[in-house]
Amino acid sequence: MGVIDERISGLVELGQQLRVDAIRASARAGSGHPTSSMSAADLMAGLLAGHLHYDFEHPHRAGNDRLVFSKGHASPLLYAMYRAVGAIDDDHLMTYRRLGSDLEGHPTPRLPWVDVATGSLGQGLPVGVGMALGARLGGSPARVWVLCGDGELAEGSMWEAFAAAADLGLGNLCVIVDVNRLGQTGPTRYEWDTAAYAARIGAFGWHTVEIDGHDPAEIDRAYAAAEAEDTPTAILARTKKGKGVAAAEDKEGLHGKPLPEPEKAVVELGGVRSARVRVSPPRSTEPRQRGQAMPLVLPSFPIGTMAATRDGFGKALEAVGEAEPDVVVLDGEVADSTRTAGFAKAFPNRFVECYIAEQQLVGAAVGLQTQGWVPYAATFAAFLTRAHDFLRMAAISGSDLRIVGSHAGVSIGRDGPSQMGLEDIAMMRALWRSVVLYPCDANQAAHLTATMADLPGISYLRTTREETPVIYREDELFPVGGSKTLLASEHDRLAIVAAGITVSESLQAAEQLMQDGVPVRVIDAYSVKPLDAAAMRQAAADTGRILTVEDHRPVGGLGDAVLDAVAGKVPDVRFAKLAVHGMPGSAGPTEQLAAAGIDADAIVLAAQRLIA
């Protein structure tokens, strides 16, 4: 045999080893997706042995290639690869899917070699776009490899990513599509028609290669072609689900199940192997390139003037961008509205236009933060719902994301309900370990914008389109988990808890109530999550009555957060919650607040009722 033949036969053997290990791990676990692993085994053997540049001992090295298993259910294959490179041993592999094991049903960053959790299909490529961009931004020669299933190409998010990657010219990105023809329930839409995929992806501006996904030589040539291209490359690999085991090969009804006779299958594949693969080292061991950090100089807004919190955010973002060279800003083609336009002008190299594609917006942010960048992703609060599943997965990944939603609430006015973020707090609060910040004035917005830069996990800033009175000095501090008691006396008969645009309405209402001889407390709960539970309980204990008011639906927002903090913890408290119950139409901002029953007049009325 010549050198090439030897290499090929080594790849064949490695593919069989990966299959055998995927089968064994799933059999031991009693669940898992061996057949979906077997189809991609030769593809991954070729990548691992010939094209991946990676230091398994230093997984966070900037020069490392990235491998994303977008088809996360093929986790047994990924874990088999870890065994093949010596990152885990066989005992470890056999803990697959067991309580406490880091080898979960779908990969998560509990494993040091996994950058993002996968398992919700169609997310790996949008995230890969962010990784490839992050590598380029940091001057890294690393390449990003994304393994996808064919079924997940039905997800629109994939096409957002195809468009974005071509537009950004990400020649360092390669998607490997394991076209095994069978989805979970039955055949995929295009089955083995790799030409159908190639035509579509090619039309989106990608280089495409169609191959037999079980032919090591073809696989090798495809990777080499991807490495040589300046445009992103899609490898459409025709494969067989369950490849190599007659009882499973290209058979329906075997998705997500251990093979019926695993021992027999292992024998059919030539038995257990323990070949050790030497993976190529990273193309560079240089750290990420980044700019020079500078002192932070936040903008300031004079007390008593009017300014929109979105402007406070926008100006602060420029300041943070100046101070923090790792900050990258992503936009959903609404930079003028969200006020990221200033950052875009000041730092065009660290501004990513994602166009009207909110899944890609959040996916790119997730990818960027795996490369050490500090992303802020902004669009209308309403349209963040588009990226809900990406946010959910980002929480599982433990990603550090800064999400900004502008145009929150009915107060946007005449554009009507389609543009109003009214469920965004509910969505963001429900995310694991999220932080929800909702400023009422521009100085507060500026401080919170800066604070977010250093927060772990997903933090959310909710901004307002309309101008609101500046009530805080520029040097006031706003810790996460805090609140500001704006009005208080010993005789308060009620505490009004507000945030954002309802703070000034509450202050107006308090003035009116005071004139009627009813002293009330007013609390600005700018940190909606974590909430300042101590301040809420104290207010409840002191006054016995809590009135919450928010420009949001009555479910899942500020009112519910306060109830959760206070109910049952302080005796004899009465509650009332003002929120947006009806379906708004078009009207001016003050008309909207009145119609929704969350303006000063409505607060006065509700306060009087609660006290009566």
Next chain:
Amino acid sequence: MGVIDERISGLVELGQQLRVDAIRASARAGSGHPTSSMSAADLMAGLLAGHLHYDFEHPHRAGNDRLVFSKGHASPLLYAMYRAVGAIDDDHLMTYRRLGSDLEGHPTPRLPWVDVATGSLGQGLPVGVGMALGARLGGSPARVWVLCGDGELAEGSMWEAFAAAADLGLGNLCVIVDVNRLGQTGPTRYEWDTAAYAARIGAFGWHTVEIDGHDPAEIDRAYAAAEAEDTPTAILARTKKGKGVAAAEDKEGLHGKPLPEPEKAVVELGGVRSARVRVSPPRSTEPRQRGQAMPLVLPSFPIGTMAATRDGFGKALEAVGEAEPDVVVLDGEVADSTRTAGFAKAFPNRFVECYIAEQQLVGAAVGLQTQGWVPYAATFAAFLTRAHDFLRMAAISGSDLRIVGSHAGVSIGRDGPSQMGLEDIAMMRALWRSVVLYPCDANQAAHLTATMADLPGISYLRTTREETPVIYREDELFPVGGSKTLLASEHDRLAIVAAGITVSESLQAAEQLMQDGVPVRVIDAYSVKPLDAAAMRQAAADTGRILTVEDHRPVGGLGDAVLDAVAGKVPDVRFAKLAVHGMPGSAGPTEQLAAAGIDADAIVLAAQRLIA
């Protein structure tokens, strides 16, 4: 002039009239999107005068064509069309965007000629797919016309729709893309490169036509071509934003604003016109074809056996499909898991495979219900978050949807957190006028499945993967807004409120507590929204202690619903909420319930603490 010339000059005039009216309405309102209306005016003139078949006096006729303004911000153009056909008068037009007017900033079904709310871009086409499918299913010769902007083609949901429409062979669907080159903030990704769009959409299997969107003859020919095609057609029309007014034409910085000098612009366009367009009548006045209704025979599960609620749902869905000929079921390529596979087999013509494309799944359901169909759309609860924005818009539309999320909660077991619906109740409860149902046994699931068929608005059924004990008789009734008190005595020291999989855990816990001499109440809150507030308050008043337990995040779920119903309304109540606080890994279902602290043992412990 010949007849053709006359016709063309009439179309030119109509285009100008629509522009003038869009400008006038926006100027009067002081806001709006006249420039985005002006680019598409000639396209809509040609459609209205030559190709739309519609009876404005009977908008709900099955034979009517449908027109969806996916670029909903061009609402002034739509309303100008209504004036041109005599559906509204000029005074009505001038109420645009005012408080109380049905001419909102973005169109909603408050207007009888609007089927769905738009304004969140990229939704019109997925909904149009549902409409076109609904028309075909009902034997209607109606055509569906969708007007899109170029910017919204960046949304992945558009590509889910392009794929679905071609796959379904919807020759009755035509998308008209107003390629005006300018987005909100700046140029779109492909600007005027209609060939770039045509290549992409063509690769997805559509017939494409590239035209000058201001040439009435080209426009006319394009519509005629669309009508002649068996495949869906995309018309890529090169247009100018602000067309016809020199100060606005193809200018940046004028998105979403009235023209600076509207009177001058009207003069430049030739002044106010009041031409009246005669629209072609529907191609048929026949009512929708539908099958024969039959008596409903629900499945039954014997008390004491084990059965999964997803199976209760799946079997009931078949029964409902048999009884109700209008029921259509949509799947996100997980029919075997959600258990819609039985329906698919029994009624293949009323089953729509949307593949792994949840936005299209919900969009198609929205479109179908505008045509009188009764859609049930099912996928994993976790993946419904993908369609959050579609659900939000469906609520604004007042759509009647039945959404089913399977694999809810940690109890799915080893697949891990990516597959677990843990935020779905929060998402669904926050939607306007939604109903959230969460059965604990298969008979209850079957009844609730049938109940949903007749519910208005968005109703959500949350099902469980694992088998749970059947505790209800097959003839038990479960009204929306009700609950079942499963255990109660005069001496109850605590009430446990549960739903779904935690009901049986609560019953086990109650047994243990009873053995320890602590009688407790157990309530099955299967109707999470609307909640049986009276029962909750009664339980709180009787026992003074409420313990909620749910397989969901602590935010926005059952616990919060109960707090909202009880806190402050009943004096001296103590609360405790058991929910999924941590991030689950892989483990068996019972291990997961234990790890999350929501199993019988955890309930006993929490109850003891609450009583202590």
